[in-house]
Amino acid sequence: MTGRLEHLLGISEPIVLGPFGGASSLELTALVSEAGGLGSYGLYGYSGERIHKTITALRARTPRPFAVNLWLPTGDEVVPADVDLAPYFDALAPLYTAAGVSAPEPPDAFLPAIDEQLSAVMTAAPAVLSVVFGVPPAAVIAEAHDRGILVVGTATTVAEAVALDEAGVDAIVASGAEAAGHRVSFLDAAERSLVGAFSLVPQVVDAVRAPVIAAGGIADRRGVAAALALGASGVQVGTAFLRTRQSVVPDAHRHAIAAAVDTGTVLTRAMSGRMARGIPNRAMRTIEASGLIAPFPAQNWLTGMFRAEAARRDDGELLSLWAGQSAALATHDDAHEVYRELQLGLPH
Template identity: 80%
Template structure:
């Protein structure tokens, strides 16, 4: 029930902001923490220096607990030297032209090392470290415990939840297939791990000792109430907050969420090289039609060049329009209003 999670994390409401890799904002993270939930900030691709600067900004904005989110390596990531990018650059050339940018120069690395990122997080000792795409190693859990950091893992299947529970994480997000963004499966391919929230949450609750946070398809008080009826101790909400003015996404992304209905999202690896749920647009269709999608994280880096310019120009045709299946319920533009609506579903 709610008390198990709130006491564990030092919050007053069992509501967690979804961590948006590349789309988190200081304002939204701090607001959710300030009103009693757990604000979360996604650190995908952040250098150690940028992590330190982000934590400083968050602490200047709120004195309440917040979570930092990292992507654990799965072992299938490619380095620039591992892949010939020429055919993928050719396939994306029309999209670079449409955005008004040049094809990028291949970097020395697509991502900073997870070890360096973890060092920066451990040094800063936030209240919570949340992770996706795997089970944190024992030494990471031990380091976190020594720094007073709670660890939240993320599961898309019961087996993943059990693996996280056995490792000793403090809480587990059970992420149903309805959820926006990347399918963070790590034991089986994501295509074989598409369990809906309504099926996943109670089975995870029955299988683990740690408190369970329900995620996927929860956008209003009714979804919150349903999650608790299924045995969850809290909820994680993404799309409803992504739609708000406080989020970091461009206005075109907010408009796309506002216009989306229940069947208006798809699962695709076109934008990043890993399966994710979002709203289709020109870029997604063009990449899928080309049949050329580079392995992760090369594809994410390649598309990031035109996506960054598209964000600057507010061009929704060239963005990653991540959204969940309950986008049609994301009707509020003020994050405080979203939070109050979610609060209404928490059992008292």
């Protein structure tokens, strides 16, 4: 499998930066691409105009291929008119007070329309569009290919990988349950789609034609070597890069990753309304104790009001501390060092 992904994506080494929705960095994305891998940038919540500006800014930093990532709608997203926010405001009141912010006025929409986002990506034509939470429609894949854009899908089960493969995506990320951040399952509930990378990757490799990128629990050379031994054509790494100074997360988030142990992360819906893996803190515990979690994306918007101020204050107790189960293996604070460490797991 060695060389398959590199040839497809036009990169030197099969190392992919995980896309961080809401926490992506121009510097880190460009750094990974410049090093020879595929930098990725998460566009969650971005308007079409902001997407265009972001891709333009990335191109100014690197001429090498990079990916941008979008969340596909699953059909269960609520809009402001669908939900009474009052009880959720009440549940979050202690966290708003702790952050020193007032409860916000409901917006006209929680998220930009996916058509607006896709249109902006197609116009800007990055090398790669990666997606989570679903299978891109055939028309989207066809237009992307017409514009020279490769499409990468993300699967948490073999069935999801097969669906993506049959749709004609160019590569598939097999995301194990160890991974940081949101569980991006779309054919079944996230709770019933928690397959570890060691089991998921070889089964996906056996089931699909597209090259497979292993994700979840990979933070050093050993994880890279193991993923390739399981048949993956490349790896996607998130937490190890998120800890570095080139990422845009607050120092409190970096410190939490550095202090994490193997049992130090949990799965929760508290922060966004969808299941995600992170490090417990006051915000998570307060929300879970209240028993009131708004549906996605309302909860993400509600907590975003105090999380933004917490980031400015560097208050880790009020942030979404996303991290994977191998956080303890994320030992470098410089992204160049992380990349060099991952390189050592590649065949020589």
